[in-house]
Amino acid sequence: MNSLLATLGGKLTERWLNLLVLPGALFLAAAAAGATLGHRHWHDAGRLRDRLDELASRPALDHPGTAALLVAFVLLAATAASLAAQFLGGAIERWWLRPGRDALSRGLAARRARRWRERDARLDDTLGRAHAAAAGPSGPVTVPGDLPARIQALTEARDRVAPREPVRPTWYGDRMQAAADRVEAAYGVDLAALWPRLWLVLPETGVRQIQWAHDSFGAAARLAAWAVGYALLACWWWPAAPAALGCAAVARSRARASLDALAGLVEAAVDVHGRELATRIGLLPPETPGRLTPDTGDGMSELFRKAE
Numbered sequence: 001m002n003s004l005l006a007t008l009g010g011k012l013t014e015r016w017l018n019l020l021v022l023p024g025a026l027f028l029a030a031a032a033a034g035a036t037l038g039h040r041h042w043h044d045a046g047r048l049r050d051r052l053d054e055l056a057s058r059p060a061l062d063h064p065g066t067a068a069l070l071v072a073f074v075l076l077a078a079t080a081a082s083l084a085a086q087f088l089g090g091a092i093e094r095w096w097l098r099p100g101r102d103a104l105s106r107g108l109a110a111r112r113a114r115r116w117r118e119r120d121a122r123l124d125d126t127l128g129r130a131h132a133a134a135a136g137p138s139g140p141v142t143v144p145g146d147l148p149a150r151i152q153a154l155t156e157a158r159d160r161v162a163p164r165e166p167v168r169p170t171w172y173g174d175r176m177q178a179a180a181d182r183v184e185a186a187y188g189v190d191l192a193a194l195w196p197r198l199w200l201v202l203p204e205t206g207v208r209q210i211q212w213a214h215d216s217f218g219a220a221a222r223l224a225a226w227a228v229g230y231a232l233l234a235c236w237w238w239p240a241a242p243a244a245l246g247c248a249a250v251a252r253s254r255a256r257a258s259l260d261a262l263a264g265l266v267e268a269a270v271d272v273h274g275r276e277l278a279t280r281i282g283l284l285p286p287e288t289p290g291r292l293t294p295d296t297g298d299g300m301s302e303l304f305r306k307a308e
Contacts, residue, residue, distance in 0.1 A: 023085065024078030027229055034237025085229060089222030096172040096221065096255065108169035116166050119158040126151055172259050179263040183270050188294030193304035194270065198277050202269055210265045216258035223251035 100109050130147055162174040164181070180191040202210070227247035234241035275292040278284045283299050 021075060021078050021082070023226065024081035025074065027081050027085075027226065027233075028074065028078055030230070030237075030240055030243070031233055034233050034240060037237060081229075085222055085225040088225035088228060089218065092224050093218060093221035096170050097176065098169065098173065100167075100169040100173065105169040109166055112161055112166040112169070112174075116158060116161045119154065119161060120165075123151070123154040123158055126154055172255065175259055175263050176266075179267050183267060184297075186294075187270065187274060187292050188297030188301070189270070189274070189292075190301040190305065191266070191270070193301055194274070194277070195266070197281075197304060198269060198273060201273055201277050201280060206265070206269055206273070210262065210269065213258050213262035213265055217255055217262060220251045220255035220258060223247050223254065227251060 098105060100106055126147075130151070160171075162171055163178045164174065166174050168174045168177055183189060183191045183194075199207075224247070227244045230240045230244035230247060234244055274297075275284065278292060278296050278300055279286050281300070281303065283296055283303070
């Protein structure tokens with residue numbers, strides 16, 4: 001039992017250091033350097049060293065009790081900064097996935113929809129010219145060698161706006177909405193009503209994969225929160241601005257990759273285990289072969305909504 005408690009304590013301490021203390025301590029160190037140097041002396045390492053020597057020479061730091069209190073204060077401040085970043089990260093995650101019912105969000109969704117339609121029109125025009133060239137008069141048809149690459153580039157440019165015509169103010173919301181629409185089109189089931197029940201029948205492997213993707217998205221949102229913190233620090237010490245830009249770029253890349261994986265896993269979970277759920281709730285007999293049909297999906301949605 002003692003060895004088990006020691007192992008659990010070690011893992012908790014490691015997670016506390018990695019998730020809370022280290023990121024917060026790094027931000028506190030940058031904030032202390034920025035407050036000491038400012039814009040005018042942003043690169044003056046000697047000024048920073050003198051300030052540290054001045055603090056170290058104070059008589060109070062010669063007492064072990066004072067030094068212990070100082071270390072405890074730094075740890076608590078670093079933890080508080082990390083907790084604030086986690087809170088802000090949760091708000092950013094909800095902001096990324098918001099449905100867009102307010103006027104600002106509707107305006108952003110309309111702007112993204114215009115951009116998507118413009119890029120989709122360029123892609124359709126390129127595809128139309130390629131088809132016209134292939135269906136031209138008899139004889140050898142010369143197709144530009146870079147045509148496949150151009151089509152691929154135009155497709156990627158359109159999909160960077162949204163995987164389908166945008167209806168939400170962010171790419172993240174559109175990606176999850178696209179997954180819900182694809183599930184409803186294939187099986188006639190409301191994903192929002194289906195998902196809490198489907199989660200209960202998923203095997204451990206599927207749960208771990210989906211949880212990993214969701215945790216990765218949350219970690220990207222927390223990194224975006226640190227980008228906000230460093231951007232505020234840049235108002236007093238401009239070298240924090242590159243750190244803010246770096247955190248924002250990495251957060252955006254990780255958030256897109258993890259949410260794309262999460263949406264794909266959610267669709268896959270419905271594909272693989274949707275019929276199993278229909279069997280468990282009694283809409284399909286266990287011996288009935290075949291896939292989940294839209295009629296069964298409609299029945300599941302009606303049952304799960306409970307006549308709302």
